[in-house]
Amino acid sequence: MTYRLAAMALLPCCLCSFVTAAWADDYSVFGSSANQFLYNDLLQELDELDELREQAHAAAVSSPEALAQRQTAIKTSLTTMLGHVPEERTPLNAQVTGTITIPGENYKIDKIIYESRPGHRVTANVYLPTDVSGPVPGVLIACGHTEEGKATADY
Numbered sequence: 001m002t003y004r005l006a007a008m009a010l011l012p013c014c015l016c017s018f019v020t021a022a023w024a025d026d027y028s029v030f031g032s033s034a035n036q037f038l039y040n041d042l043l044q045e046l047d048e049l050d051e052l053r054e055q056a057h058a059a060a061v062s063s064p065e066a067l068a069q070r071q072t073a074i075k076t077s078l079t080t081m082l083g084h085v086p087e088e089r090t091p092l093n094a095q096v097t098g099t100i101t102i103p104g105e106n107y108k109i110d111k112i113i114y115e116s117r118p119g120h121r122v123t124a125n126v127y128l129p130t131d132v133s134g135p136v137p138g139v140l141i142a143c144g145h146t147e148e149g150k151a152t153a154d155y
Helices: 002-022 034-060 064-082
Strands: 095-101 107-117 120-129
Touching: 034 064
Parallel strands: none
Antiparallel strands: 095 107, 107 120
């Protein structure tokens, strides 16, 4: 009787060990495409959220009043995420630390450092045309933090 009880107690352990050993190399329950399930689900959710954002944007620019409301909502949201943004303007204390000129090109690159707020220094490159006189429009692009920085194809 004791032998039977011991055998019955060990049988599930032996079966589990056998099954585990047989499937040790493949823990996938859903097959080889299982790793795409979460990715595809998240991608679909992002597409739906992007569509909602586009609809909100279209509604926001439908009139000057709607645009002003959208701007206020975005500013409130950013302030909530980032914390208090000081209203007062402080000196930028910008300094040009160097200039790069490329022979044959009609622009130069000024390497600058400035203070976005007192004591918080930010570096930047400013691309300036060399063959233009008077004011010209500018474009600000905030480069992300990637291994290649502004050398990636997206920039």
